[in-house]
Amino acid sequence: MTIHKGVMREELMELSPEELYREYMEKQVNFGRAALAVDQRRSQNRLHLPAEEADVANAGPNQRIIIGPELGFNIHNLHVFTSGRAGGSERFHTHGDALKYYIKGAGFEQIGDETFEVKVGDFCHVPANIWHGTQNPNPEPLVFLAAQQFPGTYRQVATPFIRLEYPDAPPEVKDLSLEELGKLDPRDLYLRYLEEQMEFGKVALEMQRRREQKRLHVPAEEAPLMEWGPGRHHIMSPELGFDIYSFHLFMEHVAAGTEQGLARTSGDAVRYYLAGRGEEIIGDQRFEVKAGDFICVPAGSRHETRNPHAEPLRFLCWQQIPGTYLQVHVPDLPVD
Numbered sequence: 001m002t003i004h005k006g007v008m009r010e011e012l013m014e015l016s017p018e019e020l021y022r023e024y025m026e027k028q029v030n031f032g033r034a035a036l037a038v039d040q041r042r043s044q045n046r047l048h049l050p051a052e053e054a055d056v057a058n059a060g061p062n063q064r065i066i067i068g069p070e071l072g073f074n075i076h077n078l079h080v081f082t083s084g085r086a087g088g089s090e091r092f093h094t095h096g097d098a099l100k101y102y103i104k105g106a107g108f109e110q111i112g113d114e115t116f117e118v119k120v121g122d123f124c125h126v127p128a129n130i131w132h133g134t135q136n137p138n139p140e141p142l143v144f145l146a147a148q149q150f151p152g153t154y155r156q157v158a159t160p161f162i163r164l165e166y167p168d169a170p171p172e173v174k175d176l177s178l179e180e181l182g183k184l185d186p187r188d189l190y191l192r193y194l195e196e197q198m199e200f201g202k203v204a205l206e207m208q209r210r211r212e213q214k215r216l217h218v219p220a221e222e223a224p225l226m227e228w229g230p231g232r233h234h235i236m237s238p239e240l241g242f243d244i245y246s247f248h249l250f251m252e253h254v255a256a257g258t259e260q261g262l263a264r265t266s267g268d269a270v271r272y273y274l275a276g277r278g279e280e281i282i283g284d285q286r287f288e289v290k291a292g293d294f295i296c297v298p299a300g301s302r303h304e305t306r307n308p309h310a311e312p313l314r315f316l317c318w319q320q321i322p323g324t325y326l327q328v329h330v331p332d333l334p335v336d
Contacts, residue, residue, distance in 0.1 A: 025332070031152065032331020039329065044072030047282055051292025056103065056272075061086040061141040067270045067296050069150070074298040076327050077268045077320050078247050079150050084143035085136040092133035096149025097246040098126040099236055099318065105142035108135040111216050118142075121220025123235055123249070125242045128155045147270065147318035149246040153327040156245050158208060160201020161194070170195040200323065213241030223251075225274060225314065230255040238321070247320050254278060254305050254313040261305040267320025269297040276313035279306040289313075299326045 015023060054066055059082035065071060068079035085091065085107065092110075100109075106119045111132045118124060126132050128149065136142040149155070170191040173180045184192060223235050230253045234240060237248035247268070254261070254276075261281075271280075273293045280287045280295050281304045289295060297303050299320065307313040320326075 028331065029333055032329070032333050035152065035329040035331055036333075038069050041072050042069045042074045042076075045074045045298070046072040047285065047296050047298075048280075048287045048289070049294040049296075051273075051290060054292060054294055056082060056145060056292060059103065059143050059145070060084070061089075061143060066145075067294055073296040075150075075268050075270070075296055076299070077150060077153060077324075078147050078270065078318060080145070080147045080270045080272075080294070080318065082143060082145050084141050085134050086141050087136060087139040090133050090135040092131060094129050094131050095126075095151065096128045096153065096155065097244050098146055098148040099244075099247075099249050100124045100126065100144040100146045101316065102142070102144045105136065105140050106138060107142040108137075109133075109217075110135060114216065116217045118217075119220065121223070121225075123218040123223060125216050125236050125244055127214070127216075127243045128245070145272070147247065147249070150327075152329065153246070156324045158201070158204040158323075160197065160204050162198050162201050162205075204323070207238045210241050211238045211243040214243045215241040225251050225316075228253055230312070235316075245321065246324070247318050249316065249318050251314060251316050252305075254307040254315075256307060256310050256312055258305075258307040258313075261307075263302060263304040265300055265302055266297065267299045267322070267324060267326060269317055269319040271295045271297070272316045274314040274316060276307065276311045277309050278313035279308070280304075281306070 012020065012023070049066065061084040063081055063083040065079060065081045067073050067075065068081070069075055084104070100123065102118050102120055102122045104120065106117070109116045109118050109124050109132065111124070111126055112130050116124060134142065168191055171184060171188040173184070173192065176196070181189060181192065218235060228251060232250050232252050234248065234250045236242045236244065237250070238244060271294065273289050273291050275291050277288070277290045280289050282295070282297055282301050287295065305313070
């Protein structure tokens with residue numbers, strides 16, 4: 001692995017603590033300046049990318065960003081792009097969590113010590129920091145649509161606090177509304193918080209146990225996107241045995257005639273529309289969407305999906321896993 005300006009990992013190991021700190025700060029400042037420029041682009045707050053601009057159907061083997069902060073989308077945890085390998089090529093590397101959906105050609109994914117034959121309609125999960133490569137021995141390009149943890153962000157690992165016995169019983173509350181919780185004194189609010197965190201932590205530990213299955217591949221036959229009925233259908237997520245932390249992948253089928261969708265908030269999300277037409281309401285903005293379009297839903301935005309049309313609306317969604325945190329870079333920079 002090569003570090004910027006030719007500094008090798010072995011050379012870094014030889015640095016004194018003071019030298020390593022200086023090297024860290026120099027690189028951190030440079031990274032921080034670039035991160036601030038990317039963050040400035042986020043302020044454009046783009047939300048919608050029409051199919052005509054995305055042009056996924058004509059994606060080639062070279063990487064092309066579809067949704068990302070550098071393009072003006074207010075997203076932090078992940079970005080979405082098309083990429084692939086030309087005929088007879090391969091490439092190996094590592095990065096953060098990634099989910100791939102194959103849209104053209106066929107080939108192989110080598111992920112760690114495992115190799116999977118992939119084709120159109122398949123999905124693969126590449127866990128963070130795993131050496132992997134896409135190989136294409138065929139003459140035609142192998143192309144995929146990928147969502148990947150944004151470079152420079154961190155994989156979030158649950159560290160729940162759980163006790164076998166509670167030192168103090170938490171106070172009973174009518175409900176968990178801010179109004180009711182606001183009536184508690186500081187000690188009681190802490191105990192209530194601790195109780196809810198421990199209950200969440202128990203479920204989070206079971207999710208962690210299921211991650212140990214380390215599933216990586218979903219063949220197209222197991223994900224019949226155009227056959228699934230109304231509702232949400234998970235494809236890759238920790239509860240299904242995938243060792244992923246940053247985001248999960250599901251397909252949603254919004255039935256024809258859905259005049260009022262479920263209004264909600266979530267973490268960072270990107271939607272890719274597979275079939276049908278509909279309406280997306282994000283905050284106070286409304287967008288007409290159709291097959292081939294993309295929508296970026298920034299974390300914490302109130303959003304709703306409606307389908308007043310006669311045919312179902314189907315979309316793939318890469319969404320930050322509930323309970324994880326929006327990752328915002330906070331560089332330490334000298335004052336100009």
